[in-house]
Amino acid sequence: MQAQINQFGNTLQDLIALALGERSYTRAQLTRKLGVSRPVLSRALDPMIHDGFVLSEVSAREGGAGRPVQYLSLVDGAAYIVGLSIGRNEAAGVLINRAGQQLFSTSFEYLAYRGWEKPLQKLLSLLMRGIAENSIDTKKIAGTGVALPMSAFRDSDAAKAAAMVREEWSGGCVYDNIVAMAALAHLHSPAGSLAASPQMYVRLSGGVGSCFMWSSPVENIPQVVAGEFGHVSIPGIAQKCHCGNIGCLELAASYAALCNGAEVESLADFRQKLDSGDPQTADVLNRGAAALGFACAQVAMAAHPSHIYLGGEVVAELPQIVSLTQAQMRRHFSPAIQWEVPISSIPMDGAACAWGAVCAVKTSVAALQIKNESIATVMRL
Ligand SMILES: [Zn+2]
Secondary structure (H helix, E strand, O other), X not given: OXXXXXXXXXXXXXXXXXXXXXXXXXXXXXXXXXXXXXXXHHHHHHHHHHOOOEEXXXXXXXXXXXXXXXXXXXXXXXXXXXXXXXXXXXXXXXXXXXXXXXXXXXXXXXXXXXXXHHHXXXXXXXXXXXXXXXXXXXXXXXXXXXXXXXXXXXXXXXXXXXXXXXXXXXOEEEEEEHHHHHHHHHXXXXXXXXXXXXXXXXXXXXXXXXXXXXXXXXXXXXXXXXXXXXXXXXXXXXXXXXXXXXXXOHHHHOHHHHHHHHOXXXXXXXXXXXXXXXXXXXXXXXXXXXXXXXXXHHHHHHHOOOEEEEEOHHHHHOOOHHXXXXXXXXXXXXXXXXXXXXEEEOOOOHHHHHHHXXXXXXHHHHHHHHHHHHHHHHHHO
16 A cells, blocks of 8 residues: 655654555664664654554564564554545545555535535444444544535534544544645645645635645645635626625536526536537636636735645536636736736545545644654753
8 A cells, every 4th residue: 555645744753654554674674764863763663652553573583593673563454544524515534544544435425515414423434334344443543634614614613523523533633624625635645735835725616615725934834724715706796695795706606506507407417518519508617717717816916826726526527617717817917917827626526635634634743743842852952
């Protein structure tokens, strides 16, 4: 198995786990491989043995001469982090071990988002079944990440999710907006990178969500902030939004807006109608891209993102919305602005968001470890 999370915020413990995820080592071999002293290695390694993530087995040297050798190996079936994602019509969950290898994953779809509690409850029971069937050890889970839509935060009861998770296993809970989790998943993918200038992420799904991600000046820790991009007001849209505002972006560029405009049930039907050359459907898509391009241009002029990433069901089903939005955004840029903000598409489905939730926990744990290591250094002085 290849570790899927290995780019940012790696502590010495992460590097030990990654090495042991490949093969077993002795302490002497690990110190050479990682370029650290024996005491430094032991400080990081011993808690991992104590917590049951690393197995230490002593075996006699070949030929029976000299001291026995201690071999270290990864405990494959010990879960370390859980990632959960509750979207408008899809829930997904994943468990990884200490080396970032996937132990189990599950997902299921539902017709429409009617509150996150029921999908979360079902997701937890599916995971518990997978844990039992695969003999996964959940005693030392460091944390669970939960990706929820912005509406859950509006209800200010997202902390309930942590209570539901803690009924199944221990460890801290990190929850954030679903688009913020998608951004973290992208950051930790081979294509991801982190810069001082912000990157903007827009998820076109049941609603329209966005976040900005940029690098903290300390230790490459990502900073993410999400907002209510779907409720930015667009000139020329007269309808009233469920939020109470008039002309919100969601009324032009969300899953429901596109389907309603083309008088179809699903985006698959939308695409079929579009491919058959229906001018009304093409117009609906163009108006969605125009609204999104306008909103992106305003944001780009205010915050100067280095890149805009689009994802979600709308982008997965209608990839041409990316180039249409790019062209529309350029129209609304001030002529004085010479730079180009590239727009590309990335996966932001349930699986990606669940992986992002794992990354959120890993980032928090790494930040805490770095802080504790710094405090320990100061105390030694
Ligand atoms: Zn609105």
